[in-house]
Each structure stands twice: as structure tokens, then as C-alpha cells.
Amino acid sequence: MRLLIKNGTIISAESEYVADILIEGEKITAIGTGLGNGADEVIDASGKYVFPGGVDEHVHYGSFGSLTFETTNAAVVGGTTTIVDFAPQPKGLSIKESVKKHNETLAEGIAMADYSFHGMVMDPTEDLIEEILTLPEAGISTLKFFMAYKGSPFMVEDDIIFKALQVAKKAGVTIMVHAENGEIVDILQKQLIAEGKTDPIYHAASRPPLVEAEATARAIYLAELANSPLFVVHVTCKESMELVRDTYMRGLPVYGETCTHYLTLTEDNLAKPNFEGAKYVCSPPIRPQEHLDALWEALSRGWLLAVGSDHCANEGGFENDKKKGIDDFTKIPNGCPGVQDRLALLWTYGVETEKITPQKFVDIFATTPAKVCGLFPRKGQIAVGSDADIVIFDPNWKGTITVKDSYHGSDYNSFEGMDQIGRAEKVFLRGRLTAENGKFVGEKGQGKYIKMKPFGLCYDNFKE
Numbered sequence: 001m002r003l004l005i006k007n008g009t010i011i012s013a014e015s016e017y018v019a020d021i022l023i024e025g026e027k028i029t030a031i032g033t034g035l036g037n038g039a040d041e042v043i044d045a046s047g048k049y050v051f052p053g054g055v056d057e058h059v060h061y062g063s064f065g066s067l068t069f070e071t072t073n074a075a076v077v078g079g080t081t082t083i084v085d086f087a088p089q090p091k092g093l094s095i096k097e098s099v100k101k102h103n104e105t106l107a108e109g110i111a112m113a114d115y116s117f118h119g120m121v122m123d124p125t126e127d128l129i130e131e132i133l134t135l136p137e138a139g140i141s142t143l144k145f146f147m148a149y150k151g152s153p154f155m156v157e158d159d160i161i162f163k164a165l166q167v168a169k170k171a172g173v174t175i176m177v178h179a180e181n182g183e184i185v186d187i188l189q190k191q192l193i194a195e196g197k198t199d200p201i202y203h204a205a206s207r208p209p210l211v212e213a214e215a216t217a218r219a220i221y222l223a224e225l226a227n228s229p230l231f232v233v234h235v236t237c238k239e240s241m242e243l244v245r246d247t248y249m250r251g252l253p254v255y256g257e258t259c260t261h262y263l264t265l266t267e268d269n270l271a272k273p274n275f276e277g278a279k280y281v282c283s284p285p286i287r288p289q290e291h292l293d294a295l296w297e298a299l300s301r302g303w304l305l306a307v308g309s310d311h312c313a314n315e316g317g318f319e320n321d322k323k324k325g326i327d328d329f330t331k332i333p334n335g336c337p338g339v340q341d342r343l344a345l346l347w348t349y350g351v352e353t354e355k356i357t358p359q360k361f362v363d364i365f366a367t368t369p370a371k372v373c374g375l376f377p378r379k380g381q382i383a384v385g386s387d388a389d390i391v392i393f394d395p396n397w398k399g400t401i402t403v404k405d406s407y408h409g410s411d412y413n414s415f416e417g418m419d420q421i422g423r424a425e426k427v428f429l430r431g432r433l434t435a436e437n438g439k440f441v442g443e444k445g446q447g448k449y450i451k452m453k454p455f456g457l458c459y460d461n462f463k464e
């Protein structure tokens with residue numbers, strides 16, 4: 001099967017040009033003008049933008065009580081063709097066993113986007129440190145540690161993170177941290193609840209920016225001590241962003257991402273009446289406007305590298321999950337579904353408002369996430385030899401984001417009612433049309449497990 005996408009305006013992380021793209025089977029085989037003799041199918045993309053399918057480096061399917069890969073069609077409908085999921089580590093299992101189990105029980109034969117896995121440490125033992133050296137053999141090149149969630153199996157002490165950093169660089173594994181000071185969050189939560197402050201808005205008060213900044217600074221110092229690269233996931237506040245920025249400026253391999261909701265939703269949402277604020281509870285919390293402005297600037301200037309969705313659609317949604325915390329904000333399950341809306345939000349609130357260029361959009365949406373996760377050049381770009389993961393984007397479409405159009409399976413959308421400019425008109429996954437005009441037209445199980453290569457972007461120019 002030879003498919004030709006003609007006359008589209010191709011946007012890459014660096015450039016923009018009108019050309020044809022020839023796809024043979026699952027790969028892009030030519031880019032140029034006047035291509036297509038003998039194509040089986042021709043699609044005219046005149047007046048449309050054509051860019052690589054998104055790579056969302058931060059999603060949760062089947063962890064933290066979230067819905068599983070049954071709802072990964074939400075990703076492709078929203079123009080994201082590759083997702084990188086966090087595989088939880090059940091007690092007693094190694095990281096490799098955990099990833100294998102997570103894949104076999106939840107993803108394989110079900111996923112509708114291509115996918116990879118980050119390891120997610122929940123049972124930190126000495127064996128874990130040894131195992132880091134062999135993770136790349138199994139296609140796992142990133143490993144996440146939580147500095148938050150005291151009292152849960154997630155929270156890891158500094159000594160383990162430090163030892164992991166020392167070992168990881170030998171194997172090219174990128175250490176990722178969720179940076180919040182779990183001890184302080186625990187104290188603030190208890191104090192607020194004791195004062196009768198139980199509403200969702202106090203979720204923000206229990207996790208102020210400095211709680212995040214303190215842990216970010218600590219993680220950065222641990223990485224510097226270990227002389228190892230570090231990737232800080234979901235940077236949400238000005239203070240943490242500046243720590244990442246200033247460390248990188250000092251010449252150290254410290255990088256960070258932010259997420260869609262930290263760019264587009266302010267803390268005011270947590271104060272919505274009738275417990276509606278619970279729909280916006282995620283950790284770290286969404287912040288006041290000054291932080292949103294700082295994060296956009298950081299993306300534009302390259303101080304933060306990528307934007308994930310931190311997609312986490314609670315199985316019971318608002319009615320049956322979020323409402324568990326109606327008398328106590330600390331019992332509200334964390335997470336917001338966002339994988340489907342990442343493209344729309346970055347385009348509408350980033351490109352259309354001229355906070356970022358179309359090239360920067362492609363960079364933070366697809367190219368750099370693929371590089372961070374060791375999936376580049378197969379994923380994240382339109383180039384000869386890469387997978388034919390392609391979005392044909394209609395920049396003139398106008399609409400409104402609503403749960404009614406969402407495939408994520410939850411009963412609400414955190415971005416409900418927000419304007420949307422432009423839409424993924426056609427989405428191809430390895431050469432196959434898989435979504436069209438907001439509807440899923442692919443097949444369950446079409447997503448492939450893509451193994452990561454070690455020494456991803458955080459190791460660029462890194463020397464021991």
C-alpha cells in the first residue's frame with residue numbers, strides 16, 4: 001500500500017514547507033514535490049498543516065485507579081500516536097517484571113496508540129539499584145521516583161534516589177522525579193483538615209509552590225552530587241522552573257517537562273462551588289496565573305522541554321471517585337484526563353495566542369518527548385525512515401472542548417467549555433488512518449509496544 005499526502009504544509013520542530021509525503025506500508029519513504037506516481041491512494045492536504053503524531057511522555061493507564069488501555073483511542077483522536085505510560089511496581093516484583101505484567105494484562109492487544117513504559121518505583125529495594133543496569137535490555141530507559149505521597153508505597157527516600165542516579169548513568173537510564181516534599185505535604189494536610197478546611201481549594205494550600213521547589217532543589221543537588229542527568233516531571237511553578245533553568249545554565253544535564261493543565265487552568269478552578277473543584281485535583285496542584293505565564297515563557301525559551309498530559313482518568317469519574325473526598329480533600333483521588341486535548345490546548349492557547357511558534361509546538365508535542373524517551377528518530381518527526389505517524393491538521397476548525405466528544409471514559413472533562421481552534425482532521429498511525437474529525441476509526445489492539453533506547457536526550461553532551 002502506497003499512500004500519498006499531497007500539498008500539505010509540513011511543520012517540523014525547525015521548519016515549515018509545502019511538500020508531499022509518500023508512505024509505503026508503515027514508514028515514510030519519500031518527502032518532496034511531484035511525488036506519487038503509482039500511489040494507491042492520494043490525500044490532498046492543501047491548506048492544512050501536516051505534522052508528526054504526538055508523543056505524550058506522561059500518561060497513566062491502569063495506575064492510581066485510572067482507566068486502562070481500553071480508552072487509549074482518546075490519544076489518537078487527539079492527534080497523539082505514541083503514549084509513554086508509567087507501569088506501577090507491585091510489591092515483590094522487579095521493574096522488568098512489573099512492566100511485562102502491566103503490558104501483558106492491560107496493554108497488549110488492547111492499546112490503540114503505540115506505547116512504551118517508564119518504570120515507576122514503588123518497592124525500592126537494593127535489588128532495584130542493581131536492576132537499573134539491565135533495564136535497557138528490556139526496552140526500559142526511564143525510571144520514575146516519587147518524593148511525595150507519604151504513607152503510600154510510592155514515596156522514596158533520598159538515599160535510594162541518590163544511589164539510583166549513581167548507577168543509572170552507567171546504563172543510560174534517565175531518572176525522573178515527582179518533586180514534592182511528602183513530609184511537609186503530610187503536615188499541612190493534617191493541619192488544614194484539623195482546622196475544618198476540607199474543600200478542594202485546600203488541596204492547593206497543602207501543596208504550595210515552595211513544597212515543590214524544595215524537592216526540586218533537593219533532587220537537583222542529588223543529581224549534581226551523583227553527577228548524573230535528571231528529568232523533573234510536571235514542573236508546575238515559577239520557582240521550580242527557575243531551578244531547572246538555572247541548573248541547566250550552569251552546564252548540568254537537568255531538564256523538565258510541564259503538563260497541559262498547568263498551562264491552561266488556574267487555581268481558581270479548585271474553588272468552584274458544589275464540589276466541582278474536585279475535578280481539578282491533581283498533584284502538584286494547578287497554580288495561580290503568574291505561574292502559567294512563567295511556564296509558557298519557559299517553553300518558548302527552551303527552559304522546559306516538553307508538555308505531557310499527565311492523563312489519569314479515574315475509573316469512577318467525578319460521581320463515584322472524586323466524591324469520595326467530599327468531606328476531606330485529602331481523600332479526593334488525584335488526576336485529570338487530558339490525553340485527547342493536549343494538541344488542542346497547546347495549539348489554541350499557545351500557537352494561536354503567539355506564546356509559542358508552530359515549530360515550538362511540534363517540538364514540545366512530539367519531537368522532544370520522543371528524544372527524551374529514546375523513541376527518536378522512529379517517533380516524533382516526519383522524515384524518511386520514520387514511522388508514518390502523521391496528523392493532518394485543519395487550522396480553521398472552531399469548536400468547544402466537551403466531555404461529550406471525549407473518548408477517555410471518565411464522566412467529566414477538566415477543560416469543559418474551553419474554546420478550541422483547529423482540529424486533527426486525519427490521524428495516521430504507522431500509515432493507517434486511525435482517527436478522523438474527532439472520531440476513532442481504527443481498531444482495538446492496533447497499538448504496538450515500542451521499546452526505548454537508552455541514553456535519551458538528557459544524556460546529550462553528558463560526560464562522566
Ligand SMILES: [Zn+2]
Binds near residue numbers: 060
Ligand atoms: Zn503523573
